[in-house]
Amino acid sequence: MIDLNTTELISQIAGQTGKTPEEIKSLIDAKVQKFSGLLTEQGAIYMVQKELGLKQETMEQIAINDLKEGMKGIEIKGEITAVFPVKEFDKNGKKGKLRSFILNDSTGEVRVTLWNEQVDQFPVTRGNEIIITNIFVKLYNDTKQVTLGFNGKIEIKNKKEIMPTKLAELKSAMSSVGVLGRIMRKFPCKDFESGERKGKLCSFQLADESAIIRATAWNEKADEIEKYNEGDVIEIENAYTKEGRFGVELHLGYSADIKETTKSVPSQIELLKDQTELKKITDTNEGENAVIEGKIISIEKGNLFYTVCSKCGKKITSTTEGYLCDNCGETTPKKNPVLSIILKDDSASIKVSFFGKNVLKAIGIEENILEEKINLIGAEKVIEELNENIFEKKLKIFGYTKINSFSGNKEFIARELIE
Ligand SMILES: [Zn+2]
Known part of the structure; x- marks a missing residue:
């Protein structure tokens, strides 16, 4: 209690315990001595009160x-x-x-x-x-x-559980912002110099079901973000926002707190798909996600299967020693479906490549049946059949556009077929 001086406190304790004020005083002095000056008189009194089993009165509460x-x-x-x-x-x-x-x-x-x-x-x-x-x-x-x-x-x-702020609700110049999201893309980190000071920054894209935003982590927070992978879900506390080149951007300064979490955020594909707009084929841009919609006008020639790493699904090379994966080292092969089609809408046509389960979804055949057919009549004949059976089939596809390095043509890589 701030308004009681030492003498008043001692007589109060004496009154509560039936001891004399002198006894209390010597108990307090003993404490002060024991802690050789590290303990204030107030602290000693508190300890004595506690040892005597006096319930600590409620302290004065100050606004x-x-x-x-x-x-x-x-x-x-x-x-x-x-x-x-x-x-x-x-x-x-x-x-x-x-x-x-x-x-x-x-x-x-x-x-x-x-x-x-x-x-x-x-x-x-x-x-x-x-x-x-x-x-x-x-x-x-x-x-x-x-x-x-x-x-x-x-x-x-x-x-009280504080719900993270939805990314779509972030406004410029907010402080102490807490968000939850999935890292969609990491951009290469950069070192910078500003005056005397050297620093580092790492930018990344963060998404929740409401929006995808640009975020930048500075200095030691950049080191922390660097350890995470695209696809990881993180919780960020004490970030701040600023209006930037990409609209409202999230900044992770020295007081930001980054944690990995098991809280649920939709998958990368779900998030992207939801936030990607439907575009005409002519309006798609290199490196950009888009949803396109059109009709199949032909199936490209090919083997319909290619060999991938059985562990990570990436391309592998066959050597005399066995199969090698850039990610996993020595590995075993697995066959993965692959298919390219030409898709046309009222603006243009484009080559679209499908991999894995998306191939099977696009042509409506199960993997073992497709394999059997290829064994029976060969891939070329299967493609001929497909050309008849799925000609003009309508597809809505989420994916991204890239430029073929040989032909220089725009191509579309399917990430998912939308029902
Ligand atoms: Zn691998």
Whole structure:
């Protein structure tokens, strides 16, 4: 209690325990001596109160806006609106760590910092409603900051789960943003120099079911993002947004927190398909995802199967030693269906290539039946049959456009057939 001085506290404790004030005083002095000056008198009194089994009276609760430098032994409560990542430091050869968070009540907000073992003792999450007892208020860079005093405690009163912000709802100049999404594309990281400082940035595309956005991770966060793969689902806390070349962009600065998560986000294909527009064949651009719709006007000649790595599905090379995969090294082969068709809409026609299950879906034949047919009459005859059977069949295809390096023509690679 801030308004009780030492003498008043001692007589209060004496009254509560039936001991004399002198006895209490000597208990307190013994504590102070034992901790050879590291313990304040207030801290010693608190320990004595605890040892005597006195229930700690509820501390005076102060509104965040009323906190003043030098206040101690009080409590505050509020909701955690941002949690910053753990920072490790080395001070005079001693390693330590700290974690800060922002506590908000109806009157204002304040930064709270946990030091060393407190970091693990009090795991805090954005959205937690907490009471912090026995705090200290200090000034740090002219800003009030709260730390836990001796025996300070954080009690979680209510765990409100904060839903990540939908990517489509991000607006320019937001701070303490939390999002959940799948990494769709990673762009090559870059080193940069700005004045004296050198830095690094990694940009990537992040998607949820609402949108695909551009994100950039800076410096140590760039190193963290580099470890993730396209397709990984991540949760990001404490990012900020800025208007950029690609609309509202997400930035991961020094206070951003990146976590891998098992929370569900639709698959890469689902996400892309949902956010890709239907285009006329003439309007498709190299490297761009699109959905196209048209009729089959012919089937291209080919073997209908090619050999891939049985582990990862990538192309493999046959050597005298066996099969080699760029990804997996020595491996075993697997046959994978392949098919190219010419698709036409009212704007143009384009060569479309299908692989794997999409081939079978496009022609409406099961894999073992297709294999049997090829064994029986050969691939050339099967293609002739297909040319008759599926001529003018309508297909709606999600995929991307590329330029054939031999012919220079636009081609379409199917990623999925849309029913
Ligand atoms: Zn492989």
